Amino acid sequence: MAPASQPERAVAAPKSNTDVVLLDLVEFVAEQDKPSAREGLVEIVRQVRESGTDVFALVDSELLYADLHACVCPELTGVVVSHLESVAQVEEADSLISKLEDERGIPPGTLEMVFSLDTAQANQDAFEIASASRRITGLTLGRAELVMDLRPEPSGEIHLMQYLMQKLITVAGAIGVPAYGAWWRTPDRGLLATPENTGEAALRGRAIGFKGSFCVLENQVAPMNQGFTPSAQEATEAGKLLESYRAAVSEGTASIRQGDRIIDSGTALRARLLIDRAAACEAHDKAKVDALAGRPVPAP
């Protein structure tokens, strides 16, 4: 996440090895800097895109017209819409993006939308909001704990967040899109944390079903990537499990015992997904290296 008001930081962001650059017009841009940040945004999108990284813009649903006019261009992957309160806002954003796609020579329906459900009303109506546009490719809570003013419990958990995270992940599953976020605990707040705490938040986040997360500081990117990537050991174990399962199936059984665990089709499918995920992460990491080195990157 790089403030759109700091072009040099935004353009340098791909070097941090991030998968996505999120150009922020909402959280880390001072109110008085927003007009000038919007003016230069398309140029920043183009420059970031040249490095091969996906580029999103974080827009404010209360300032939709200004923000979307400022960022929509063929090089933009999509937008993360924050401070949503209603289905009507989603429909408004969707139709405005359609209009801008048409005006700016972008194939219709290609710009993605990720919804940041960071208000209480958005979380209350999560399923309806998430179902309101076919452009949706992800859900996140964004900085909900700050927007909703949720605070640390004595346990170190941020109050209400376990409920909100599970609700978001369930809704995302029902819609069929990934949920983005990490399981932050105090003293972490608003996507800010030390690299060590970021890594732990990412590991916990992956464990409860998030697929990746935004972060704010460059030194958070590596622990975030590591936390959300299956380790080599996990992939090896999954491979062995799958082999045992296949051998069992070929002998006519549907489940086998391995140590103290039962392996069946469900376990095998999980192992298969982990192996696929590990391979996808590896391929994506290689593509990023090639892109940064200026080598041609095959289409996904």
Next chain:
Amino acid sequence: MADHIAVHRSGLTMPVVTPRFIDNAWRRGCDFINMDLEDSVPQHTKGYARTLIKDAITNVTKGGAEAFTRINHDLVLADLEGIIWPGLAKVNYPKAEYGEEIQLLDRIISRLEQERGIRPGTVEIGADIETSVGVANAYDIAAASPRVREFGGAGGYDMSRDLGVEMFVGFDQFVYGKGEVELAALALGLEPHTAPFTANTTGSVGDPDRAFREAEAARKCGFRVGGGLHPNVVEPQTRGFTPTQEEVDEAHQVLEQYRQLEVSGETWAETDGNIIDRYEAARARKLLAWSKLCAARDQEKAEAFARVEAAEA
């Protein structure tokens, strides 16, 4: 009371049919007294109990507390006819399950306010969520009337019985229901009346240290509403829900640092391991406003107390 944000840090629920509780209630220093017509009142005295409320309102409020009454879920009309009198601030409605129930309460209360010379909209409704059906309809219930200003529940004895879960366990058995209820309250801009989980495996209701720890933890999570069953917990709850002088000083400091941040054009800064940004500034402002309300409420109660003592002397 209806014109300003309510300060409901501490309160006692007591059977209205027990004179020694009611007669001493004003001395307890609570922000509110909740006179019960429900679980603590024997079935055969329900009719008599509601006739006591009118006089008891004057009695329990003379030390500055607000007067609430908990009615019976199945005796709404008779209970409301008996209790809506000038001075009553809130009707607590147990086991709320449908928005229509709250709308019915609202209509009856509106009529009684008009008939009995009470300013329209004065009497608040406390819609207590204590069943699974109530959790499923939480948002509709909370949204059913502007008289619902604080909203919570989804825990406690009735909820544990309804769900068939144990009451005194070392984990939070009500995560989902409390989440639904709190989210509904936040979405509607109501004061959430809930608390972070703290294990109470003994079922203690009168331990002052425990009451303070719980209130303090709840306040640090942003909650402001208390209440209990034992006089021992009144003072610790009032104290636990009131910001300390140190926190007030810190809030002033945060606002000063935020003013400097705004001048610099940055959106955030880190000072001594703490983040300063617009969210921290908003929290600081909220804490200072709450601190002022608490002080005003304490002053109000002290003055009322002094008046009674002077009159008795």
